[in-house]
Each structure stands twice: as C-alpha cells, then as structure tokens.
Amino acid sequence: MIQVHEFTENIKIERNVACIGYFDGVHKGHQLLIKKTVEIANKKGLQPYLITFKPDPYEVIHKEKNKQLNNFDRRLKLFEKFGIKGVVVLPFDEKMMCLSKEDFYFKILAKLNIDTLICGEDFTYAYKGEGKGKDLKKYMNVEVVKPLNYYGKKISSTRIKKAIKEGNLKFANKMLGYEYKK
Numbered sequence: 001m002i003q004v005h006e007f008t009e010n011i012k013i014e015r016n017v018a019c020i021g022y023f024d025g026v027h028k029g030h031q032l033l034i035k036k037t038v039e040i041a042n043k044k045g046l047q048p049y050l051i052t053f054k055p056d057p058y059e060v061i062h063k064e065k066n067k068q069l070n071n072f073d074r075r076l077k078l079f080e081k082f083g084i085k086g087v088v089v090l091p092f093d094e095k096m097m098c099l100s101k102e103d104f105y106f107k108i109l110a111k112l113n114i115d116t117l118i119c120g121e122d123f124t125y126a127y128k129g130e131g132k133g134k135d136l137k138k139y140m141n142v143e144v145v146k147p148l149n150y151y152g153k154k155i156s157s158t159r160i161k162k163a164i165k166e167g168n169l170k171f172a173n174k175m176l177g178y179e180y181k182k
Contacts, residue, residue: 002080007090011111016086017041018049019118020125022057025069025157026078028177029120029148036145037118038083046115050084053092060092069157069164069180078178088112101131105139116141122154150175 005013019037023030034050041048052075058066070078079087090096090108099107104126109117119133121144133144147154155175163172164180172180 002076002084003086004076005086005088007088007108007111009107009111011088013049013086013088013113014047015113015115016047016049017044017116017118018051018088018112018114020051021120021123022053023050023075023079024056025160025176026075026082027069027155027157027160027175028150029155031082031177032148033118033120033145034079034082034084036143040116040118040143044115047085048083049086049088049112049114050079051088051090051112053090055092057092057097060094060097067161069160069176074181098127099125101126101135104131105136109136109140114140116143118143118145120144121146 005011017037017040019033021030021033034048037050038048054072056066056068076087096104096108117133117136117140119142121133123133123144125131133142136142149155153159160172160175160180163169163175169180
C-alpha cells in the first residue's frame, strides 16, 4: 500500500530517492521519471518516492481552473502501479509560490530525507519558476531527465488533453501508456 505524507515542517520520512512534479497525466514522460526513480532507489536499497503538489500549481498561479487528466486518487493508483512506495504532497499556495530558490530547497526539499532527486528538464520551482532542476545540484544529488518525444514533439499533459478534446483517444492513449478514463 502506497504511503501518502502531507508535508509539514516537522515531516519525518525514511531515506529515499524521489521524483518531483505535478504528474496529472502520469503519461509516458512521467513514467520515465518514475522508472528512473525506482531503478536508482532499488540500486541504493532505498524507497522510491514521488513529490507532488496540491492543488494544481497552474490553478494557483493563473487563478483559473485546469482540467485534470486524472484525479488525485487515480494518480495514486498509477504511481503505485509503476513502483512508487511513498508520496509527499506539498501544499501549493501563495506562500510556496513566492519562495526563493534557496528557500524552496532549505524549507522544503532538505526536510524530505532525499538521497537523489529526479526531475524533468522542464521542471521549474520557486518564485516565477526561476529555479530549474540543475540549480539544485549545488545542494543535493539531482538527475535531470530529457523529455520523451512522440511524433517529434514532447509528450505533455497539454498535448494529451488536446488529443482527447479532438476525439483522438488512440493518440492520447499512446502518449499516456494506458487507456484514458474520464
């Protein structure tokens, strides 16, 4: 059974290898990050974790609703299916949105007992997204994963949502790596 931890300042979790992102689609690009997390965790004898945000950062930043590919419970089931043992949920709010790059590390990531952090090349954090995964390398072990392409373009939740809206479920399912369910 997957463990879900709501982030608090006093959070106590076991040593882990973690990937970070919103992961609303848990699509093949996300699965690549998860697979790398599980592989490294297994090699090091640690637990594979995933760090995500609630609510959707897009909705907080843009102050508008964002249609989700999967609700939180469905995402948890997919995370577990792909080998994740623990999830840390970060509360994304105005306070978190305004953290500096340094504060995001010291006030959040440093408390999560992470041996290695895995993120996508397009992962951003901190105020106005000024932080990139490579910026965290001065504080911790970080592996930045290149995006996964399909038909010459990056697999993304936005691209999948567009395919679904256009009624092209076969194309969407290829990028998801599983069958889409409303």
